[in-house]
Amino acid sequence: MTEKAPTGLLTEKPPTDARREQKEKTPTELLVAEIPYLRAxxxxxxxxIHAADDLVQDTLVKAWSKxxxxxxxxxxxxxLITILRNNFYSIYRKRRSEVQDVDGMYAEQLSTRGGQESGLEMHEFRxxxxxxxxxxxxxxxxVGVMGFSYEEAAEVCDVALGxxxxRxxxxxxxxxxxxxxxxxxDIGPDPVNSGILNKPAKYF
Incomplete structure (x- = not known):
């Protein structure tokens, strides 16, 4: 599959600060900064965890070459998420067996816990x-963790906004x-949980 940059909403210019950051950083620095989001x-x-690391590595290699x-x-x-997602559904999904999280690191990829306890424990949420x-x-x-708009998520998933x-x-x-x-x-102060369980999307 030939990777190409997304079209439409995803190619619209982000805020000025984001554009300035892209100009000031090298491609390597930009890609490295996105690794935590890609891994999650x-x-x-x-x-x-192991399959995810391989998937992220493949994504970065493809992104660098393209x-x-x-x-x-x-x-x-x-x-980057589009490249990762396409790669997973074309290759890695065929290899996947049962869900494995033996080292208990799933939640750590979503957020770093602060000192204040949440009303909902992260292992429960995971x-x-x-x-x-x-x-x-x-x-x-x-939508809840990576900050995508519903329109951007629809374009990445190649489905209708509705x-x-x-979903x-x-x-x-x-x-x-x-x-x-x-x-x-009831979920407490955890920002990731709050983002994921935020108020439902409006259709109009």
């Missing part, structure tokens, strides 16, 4: 996420049900 997303897809196709000043993270379908889990991470909003709403409802939450307030 790769783990969510593969369910394995960096001349990336339009400066556009959404680098979305471009196990709840693992019970969601791939298509639901990936849009939650895009489909992404429906997000259903995933959040299912996640809350698994966790036994009556309200988003």
């Amino acid at each position: 997303f790769a783990i969510s897809l593969s369910g394995s 960096f001349d196709t990336f339009a400066p000043g556009t959404n680098l993270r979305a471009w 196990h709840a996420l693992e019970q969601l379908s791939e298509e639901h889990r990936e849009v939650l991470l895009m 489909t992404v909003k429906s 997000v709403n259903r995933a959040r409802a299912r996640l809350a049900e698994i966790l036994g939450l009556a309200s988003v307030d």
